[in-house]
Amino acid sequence: xxxxxxxxxxxxxxxxxxxxxxxxKTMLRDLTExxxxxxxxxxxxxxxxxRDMLLxxxxxxxxxxxxxxxxLIRFNLTGYERGKFRVQHTYPIEGELNDADGTAVHVxxxxxxxxxxxxxxxxxxxxxxxxxxDWTTLQLIERxxxxxxxxxxxxxxxxxxAPHPYILVGLIGENEERGGFDPFMEFAVDNDNSLALTxxxxxxxxxxxxxxxxxxxxxHHAEVLASGEEW
Amino acid sequence: VKKLGHWILRTLCRNDRAKGHGSSKxxxxxxxxxxxxxxxxxxxxxxxxxxxxxxxxxxxGIRGDSEPYLPGCFDPFLEVAVARDNRLVFSLYKKSWxxxxxxxxxxxxxxxxxxxxxxxxxxDVGR
Numbered sequence: 001x002x003x004x005x006x007x008x009x010x011x012x013x014x015x016x017x018x019x020x021x022x023x024x025k026t027m028l029r030d031l032t033e034x035x036x037x038x039x040x041x042x043x044x045x046x047x048x049x050x051r052d053m054l055l056x057x058x059x060x061x062x063x064x065x066x067x068x069x070x071x072l073i074r075f076n077l078t079g080y081e082r083g084k085f086r087v088q089h090t091y092p093i094e095g096e097l098n099d100a101d102g103t104a105v106h107v108x109x110x111x112x113x114x115x116x117x118x119x120x121x122x123x124x125x126x127x128x129x130x131x132x133x134d135w136t137t138l139q140l141i142e143r144x145x146x147x148x149x150x151x152x153x154x155x156x157x158x159x160x161x162a163p164h165p166y167i168l169v170g171l172i173g174e175n176e177e178r179g180g181f182d183p184f185m186e187f188a189v190d191n192d193n194s195l196a197l198t199x200x201x202x203x204x205x206x207x208x209x210x211x212x213x214x215x216x217x218x219x220h221h222a223e224v225l226a227s228g229e230e231w
Numbered sequence: 232v233k234k235l236g237h238w239i240l241r242t243l244c245r246n247d248r249a250k251g252h253g254s255s256k257x258x259x260x261x262x263x264x265x266x267x268x269x270x271x272x273x274x275x276x277x278x279x280x281x282x283x284x285x286x287x288x289x290x291x292g293i294r295g296d297s298e299p300y301l302p303g304c305f306d307p308f309l310e311v312a313v314a315r316d317n318r319l320v321f322s323l324y325k326k327s328w329x330x331x332x333x334x335x336x337x338x339x340x341x342x343x344x345x346x347x348x349x350x351x352x353x354x355d356v357g358r
Contacts, residue, residue, distance in 0.1 A: 184323065187334075196269055197332045199308060201325040207344065210321050214337045221334070 028062040034135030042093045057117035069129035071122040097138045100131040164189040187217040195221040288312035311344045
């Protein structure tokens with residue numbers, strides 16, 4: 001059994017290789033129906049090459065529970081020796097389901113660097129250990145992928161209830177039309193002339209884009225102050 | 232990684248509470264509330280290193296003026312990580328409370344992220 005302290009390394013602690021200790025065969029079990037059906041559903045949403053590889057791995061997989069509450073399951077693929085590696089990655093589809101008490105739990109599926117099935121992890125949003133995830137409540141979520149090719153777009157917005165016009169910020173793909181974009185944040189000048197950047201929802205951006213937003217916000221602030229207009 | 236971040240935070244908070252270091256309930260307060268003077272809020276951060284990946288990431292949160300800061304015990308609104316191509320990636324989270332920052336706080340986050348980026352790239356040389 002591994003304890004959870006093996007899974008978390010705090011800053012300052014030495015980096016460890018994520019090398020695979022030979023699984024204790026006695027700890028291996030067959031996958032449950034819920035696990036199999038989740039992995040199949042993920043596979044069916046992937047591109048054909050990745051899907052076939054995942055389905056093939058599924059047929060070779062036996063499970064090893066790595067944490068006391070079985071919230072981390074590592075797969076042992078018959079006939080496949082995993083080399084030493086440090087980077088695992090998630091499949092682009094994840095699941096969300098309810099724990100026995102209704103707490104939301106996310107289910108992530110990981111592959112090793114050779115894209116072979118590696119781990120399944122339950123991330124509970126509640127306190128306390130994982131209880132009994134209810135697979136019948138499973139919903140699949142496609143994670144937005146960071147491509148880094150999106151660009152920032154801005155819209156000046158006037159609202160009679162706002163002290164000054166404010167700017168909505170969105171991210172759109174290279175070839176996307178900017179019309180009616182979904183803003184993820186705004187920057188606005190308040191009654192006291194202070195500038196606030198307010199985040200509405202998820203967005204992923206580069207450092208340059210982060211700095212571009214600051215520059216635009218300052219520009220807008222200066223313009224509003226210079227206009228001297230009360231709205 | 233995004234959710235992994237939450238998970239590690241939660242684990243740390245639980246540990247803190249177990250040791251009697253107070254509550255970590257993120258709904259004790261609604262940081263970043265627009266009605267308040269947001270310039271008085273403090274940006275807090277923690278750097279996490281996940282043993283199962285070679286990369287670490289920073290999570291940023293907001294504490295009100297007088298709220299105590301416990302390491303790992305805040306509800307993050309932003310994650311900064313180094314992507315596989317070594318670029319910095321800023322990922323904003325959706326929160327149930329409004330997250331409002333001053334532009335100075337926005338800049339401070341960028342500065343901190345750059346320092347972290349340089350450090351990570353140095354450490355990773357020869358990997």
